[in-house]
Amino acid sequence: MSLFRRSPKVSPEDIERNHQMLESLPLVEAPDAVWKSIERSLDQQRPASMATWKWALAAVVIVVSSASIYWVASQQKPTVGWNVARVSGAPMVNDRLIHTEGRVSAGQWIETDASSSAKVKVGEIGSVEVAPNTRIQVVTTKQTEHRLALARGEIHAVISAPPKLFFVDTAAGTAVDLGCAYSLKASEDGSGVLSVTVGWVSFQTHGVESLVPAGASCRIRKPGGPGVPYFPAVPYFDDASPALKEAVDEFGLTKTSNLDVILKEARKRDTLTLWHLLSRVDADDRAKVADRMIDLTPLPSFLSRDLVLKGDSNTLSRWKDELMWTW
Amino acid sequence: MARVYRIRHSEGMNKVLQRLQVAQEQISSAGKKPRGQSVSCAVTETCESAPNPVDRPVEREDIVGIVEACRTGDREAFRALYDIHKDKVYSIALYFFHGDTTVASDVTQQVFLKLMTSIQHFRGDSEFSTWLHRMVVNACVDSSRRKKSAPAVFDPAKLEMFANKASQEDDLARAQMTNSVRAAISALPPQFRIAILLKHFEDFSYEQMAEALHCSLGTVGSRLSRGHKLLAERLKEFAGGRR
Numbered sequence: 387m388s389l390f391r392r393s394p395k396v397s398p399e400d401i402e403r404n405h406q407m408l409e410s411l412p413l414v415e416a417p418d419a420v421w422k423s424i425e426r427s428l429d430q431q432r433p434a435s436m437a438t439w440k441w442a443l444a445a446v447v448i449v450v451s452s453a454s455i456y457w458v459a460s461q462q463k464p465t466v467g468w469n470v471a472r473v474s475g476a477p478m479v480n481d482r483l484i485h486t487e488g489r490v491s492a493g494q495w496i497e498t499d500a501s502s503s504a505k506v507k508v509g510e511i512g513s514v515e516v517a518p519n520t521r522i523q524v525v526t527t528k529q530t531e532h533r534l535a536l537a538r539g540e541i542h543a544v545i546s547a548p549p550k551l552f553f554v555d556t557a558a559g560t561a562v563d564l565g566c567a568y569s570l571k572a573s574e575d576g577s578g579v580l581s582v583t584v585g586w587v588s589f590q591t592h593g594v595e596s597l598v599p600a601g602a603s604c605r606i607r608k609p610g611g612p613g614v615p616y617f618p619a620v621p622y623f624d625d626a627s628p629a630l631k632e633a634v635d636e637f638g639l640t641k642t643s644n645l646d647v648i649l650k651e652a653r654k655r656d657t658l659t660l661w662h663l664l665s666r667v668d669a670d671d672r673a674k675v676a677d678r679m680i681d682l683t684p685l686p687s688f689l690s691r692d693l694v695l696k697g698d699s700n701t702l703s704r705w706k707d708e709l710m711w712t713w
Numbered sequence: 714m715a716r717v718y719r720i721r722h723s724e725g726m727n728k729v730l731q732r733l734q735v736a737q738e739q740i741s742s743a744g745k746k747p748r749g750q751s752v753s754c755a756v757t758e759t760c761e762s763a764p765n766p767v768d769r770p771v772e773r774e775d776i777v778g779i780v781e782a783c784r785t786g787d788r789e790a791f792r793a794l795y796d797i798h799k800d801k802v803y804s805i806a807l808y809f810f811h812g813d814t815t816v817a818s819d820v821t822q823q824v825f826l827k828l829m830t831s832i833q834h835f836r837g838d839s840e841f842s843t844w845l846h847r848m849v850v851n852a853c854v855d856s857s858r859r860k861k862s863a864p865a866v867f868d869p870a871k872l873e874m875f876a877n878k879a880s881q882e883d884d885l886a887r888a889q890m891t892n893s894v895r896a897a898i899s900a901l902p903p904q905f906r907i908a909i910l911l912k913h914f915e916d917f918s919y920e921q922m923a924e925a926l927h928c929s930l931g932t933v934g935s936r937l938s939r940g941h942k943l944l945a946e947r948l949k950e951f952a953g954g955r956r
Contacts, residue, residue, distance in 0.1 A: 396938050396939075396941045396942040396945065400941060400942070400945035401941050401945075403945065403948070404941050404944050404945055404948065407890060407893075407894050407948055408894060408909075408913050410887060410890050410891040410894055411808070411891065411894050411895065411898070411913065412804075412891070413800050413801065413914070414800065414803060414804045414807050415800050415803070416799040416800055416802070416803035416818070416821055417803075417814070417818060420799065420803070420818050420822050421792070421795060421799075423818075424822055424825050424826060424829075427822070427826055428788070428826075428829065546929075547929070548923065548924070548927050548928060548929065549920065549923045549924070549929060549930055564920075564923070564929060564930040564931075565923070565928070565929020565930055565931055565932065566929070566931065584931070585929055585930060585931035586929075586930045586931060703918055707919060710919065710934060711938070
């Protein structure tokens, strides 16, 4: 599955041609009359007299204050909780058995044993299935932030919402929903795997982001502490070669030897993996990775190889936007 | 794809940029880290000694300072903000509404009036341009709804009208291509059209587009993919028609 799963295929050549033709589309200057109209409207909003102004201000203050209080309350105050339903066995919410349905609030834990599972309705944005042998806490239930903390076990999330409304913390980092469906497995030591079935998930560890699209997975692991080499999660497509997947999983433990395997095994769409490696390897290896990527899919004419090698974040981001068409 | 649109600095914008620059220098020389609040206060002061920042690129820090000043009701700062963004906002609205200059002007006006009244709510947790273009998208959608009784359709006459103005000095082939692109954009369904226009004029990342369009990353990808597919087909038709 790719980013454009249900979309008609569009070739990179067509996109490049479109971009070139779009270059002819000029920026049109806004007429002066627009600013004059804006100024007139702003002037009309000024009061006729000080007395009127004061009354109007008072009214505005009251209305705005009331609206703000209501808004802040509705945004910041956690909702009463989320519905949680038993799927099998005897799931618990804070040691309380869920027979059929119950509620779970911020701060409470959901726990399943080997024979039980549950389903949580995440506000109005989706649901999370809690697999057997899982312990998970509901951290935040705001409309602007739905957050869980997975201590151990496995969840399957299906979220239909704008990006960055649903988060799952693990010992290794945080999975940030970008509008998707995914499974996340984590053990108490922080190791685990994130597998995305629809859309995209961003996995963030110590400020480093891994973007995982549909049809791809990434191994997660907890940083080992000072002095212990750590390489943040690198995603790969599930249909990549077993050798590539194994090499990526072990990357960072036996770094250089595995990089050669990854580069050799990479296909065009495995630029997903290579793009993530670009910002995680040292300068010498970055050149090898970049050149293999350019072999697989030409560097767009508006990007510079030198800036790629310097690890320029803007260049890497723009290259990613172009590569996403092939992922 | 790299697009650099030169922003013509108005006198007002230069004044605001000068003040910001002086304020930042004063703060730096006082050993303080520049902060929006301090810059905002200084924006309302005048200074003749500052170097002329004409044609200096508008930096992100400038925008932060200008936005802070707008929060205090500084009309000059608002004008500067308008000058920085007006042409992109107007162009997106113009191409979105098939070359209808009246609607594009109306949308531009709505967006900046809304910006003036709601800038207090800008929390700075997203880029200012992303926040602004969220309003552009909303204004385009609202205007489309209002125009539903008289649906906006591809009107070659309107497109030609503003196309010719902009292309007077172009050679014929280039002008023809530009008109073809305008017409092809105009023929796209609205949700694909706005995605293509945002990507083209603002060069937003997918994440920024998802915020501006209030949809998921996958939906952004899907709309761009479908948009490009249709655009490519239309442009091939135009190319075929010219032969």
